[in-house]
Amino acid sequence: MSFFQKIFAKRFGPVFLLYLIIISLAFITRTALLIKSAAGFDWTFINIIGVYFIGLFYDTVLAGYFCIPLVLYIWLVPNKLYKKQWHRFLLYSYFLIVTFLLLFNIVAEWVFWEEFSTRFNFIAVDYLVYTTEVIGNIWESYPVVKIIIVVFLIAIAAFFLIKNSIKASLKSNLRFGKRTLIAVPLLCIPILSWFFVGNKGKEFSDNQFAVELAGDGLYEFGAAFWNNELDYNKFYATIDQDKAFKIVRDLLGRDSVAFVDKANSIERKISYNGTEKRYNVVLISVESLSADYLGVYGNTQGLTPNLDSLGKNGLLFSNLYASGTRTVRGLEALSLSILPTPGQSIVKRPNNENLFTIGNLLKKRNYIPQFIYGGYGYFDNMNYFFGNNGYQVIDRTAITDKKDIHYENIWGVADEDLFTLSIKQLDKDYQSGNPFFTHIMTVSNHRPFTYPNGRIDIPSHTSQEGAVKYTDYAIGKFLREAASKPWFNNTIFVIVADHCASSAGKTELPAYRYHIPAIIYAPKIVKPQVYTKLTGQMDLVPTILGMLKVNYNSKFFGRDIFRVKPDEEWAFISTYEKLGFIRNGHLLVLSPQKKVQQFKIMPNTDQIPEKVDKKLKEEAIAFYQTASYLYKNHLYGK
Incomplete structure (x- = not known):
């Protein structure tokens, strides 16, 4: 049994699996946007390393937030219920939906980048508010039905690749006390991130494309949502x-x-x-x-x-x-x-x-x-x-x-x-x-x-x-x-x-x-x-x-302007x-x-x-x- 198979066979294996899915799709998104922005990107060693390593950090922070529901669920569900045969379909459904949404996010980020050359920001928050106009605009501008079908088919294919890994965790028998020792540290990651991590850590370069690519789109969306008005003096x-x-x-x-x-x-x-x-x-x-x-x-x-x-x-x-x-x-x-x-x-x-x-x-x-x-x-x-x-x-x-x-x-x-x-x-x-x-x-x-x-x-x-x-x-x-x-x-x-x-x-x-x-x-x-x-x-x-x-x-x-003096x-x-x-x-x-x-x-x-x-x-x-x-x-x- 390989290292990953051993990890997936543990009670919290699905959490690790979800983390790998999130950072893998984030890597794909970042690479696709980097290729798209090749002409404006400064191809220095520092910029390339910064984009991927700082990006991995923010992807991990985002994954911490994303995994909260799954951590709580695995922690609180009793062993007897967790090991039921029918229970696996709940986890299957969860992973299929999440994988579909994360794949669809790649498309959304691509479209947003094409329009604004940035990761999600205040504009995306505005779009969330005015859903009628925005969804209508997307529907009129892109072949939405075809995109959804293709993304869903890819999500199904990906699901079958990870299905056995999800199933392996259902055999785990971990008592509540030991689950608590794992769950609490996992939940502390997003809590500590909330207090100590901001979205300015990505600003490592003078090249704006490098700065944007070092961020995580969904994390940037959350940061924009919580900070839609900035106090100047602060x-x-x-x-x-x-x-x-x-x-x-x-x-x-x-x-x-x-x-x-x-x-x-x-x-x-x-x-x-x-x-x-x-x-x-x-x-x-x-x-x-x-x-x-x-x-x-x-x-x-x-x-x-x-x-x-x-x-x-x-x-x-x-x-x-x-x-x-x-x-x-x-x-x-x-x-x-x-x-x-x-x-x-x-x-x-x-x-x-x-x-x-x-x-x-x-x-x-x-x-x-x-x-x-x-x-x-x-x-x-x-x-x-x-x-x-x-x-x-x-x-x-x-x-x-x-x-x-x-x-x-x-x-x-x-x-x-x-x-x-x-x-x-x-x-x-x-x-x-x-x-x-x-x-x-x-x-x-x-x-x-x-x-x-x-x-x-x-x-x-x-x-x-x-x-x-x-x-x-x-x-x-x-x-x-x-x-x-x-x-x-x-x-x-x-x-x-x-x-x-x-x-x-x-x-x-x-x-x-x-x-x-x-x-x-x-x-x-x-x-x-x-x-x-x-x-x-x-x-x-x-x-x-x-x-x-x-x-x-x-x-x-x-x-x-007709009263403005020269050089003023x-x-x-x-x-x-x-x-x-x-x-x-x-x-x-x-x-x-x-x-x-x-x-x-x-x-x-x-x-x-x-x-x-x-x-x-x-x-x-x-x-x-x-x-x-x-x-x-x-x-x-x-």
Whole structure:
């Protein structure tokens, strides 16, 4: 009898068997993802060893949690019952189900990695919450039934390989006291892991692919689930709070503004010469649109003829960066003009009502602020957030006539139908006599990349390039129809992406992956030009207000870009945990465990690590610490 056969024949043999299954499938998953990421992985000896040995550690920790039910069962079930012939079918069923789920997890991790180039994280937790949209998206994007059948057949084949090993343990006769001596130490492993193991131990390399591969997907999912909001002062580098406000006030004060005399505040008077302009504003935030899809940013595929034309005939931002990697981060920046605080976007947090948004501000000036979305607005808490922050919310439920829907998928109606709904609403707003501020959020440029047939020359459900071209088609159609309306000449159209199509890179925050398009188009109001200065997504809100010449007391962190002095530009980029500050060609990154890194930004590629500059470090900390302080202490209200 071999060593393994002897172990499996013991009472707790199934626990050891389950551990081997978990680490074996984790090894297969890690290797498959490593091969997939070969181009971006730094193939050094340290990285390879780190990926597999640190990975084995986290796989073992995950296995400790996973084995708890089985350990308890084997420990507490009496010998007489455990040795019954029929009892083996309970263990058989358990192992078959677990093996199937673990195999299916390989597929899930592959799909998630393909989309985000990371192991499971906060995004996966969000997906667990919004199961209707997510399961629908998966169902429309992949051959789910075939995948399940194949995985189940593999699970059955694997089960027959381990069946005799499971059966061998049923002959064991171990008294309760001796079972306790084994069970208690086994249960102590996950208990000790809970208190002493965090998911930051995987951060052993400067190569982000190596860091992600060293983790365990299911363990990362659990860590994200328990830490979906991070307290800045607890997890990140800090400075004295008074000093932080002093630094931020000094930086924001360089735009020649007057601060309101309040302690621990960034509230300042924004004043413009001349009378206020009562222009309408239509802000279109486009799903997942990287700048490099557009011809005006260098793309040669001809995907965006309409946006390219708008860019040449409007105000084109050539150096603008998204705040984050999710739609809710973009919505946060385009409504609150606040830099990204760690954890969940404010859009999804509790107690996020009555905040200082452009919607609340313009509502006081008799504008009609509204948020129009092509899907169901309960997704990502959009309806609640906008509805409680000055906006009228309109989603796909407003389309009651089926003939007005040419196509829909799980995310919402086709963009052309969203814009048809928007045109009707804008006509209605115009009749009211009040100016409107309308934020329209598109959905078509999202997997499964489906749209009505016959609109463009790329078939539906083939690629993101097709979805990009269709969204461009829909925006062009919308603006041509808007041009015939009496409100068109008095309307400023702002078109900006919510985030890039991909944020993957070798480094933790690859700055070039946050470069998004932004165009302000108003042929009777805005002269064509290219704005080349560094701009953050949150700067668009105060810039719009500047074009309207609105005098107001601002709590926004963003600035009117036309008032920014030379060499005083900056931008903020982030993931859920990594907080980035871009200034003068450098990127300062703040991470949990009070980690601080600095990089030299390179054009269209990953940045190079460099020595941390004390001044840049203090500026980054001051901004993020102050933003977290104001929101946490309910000082960012309207």
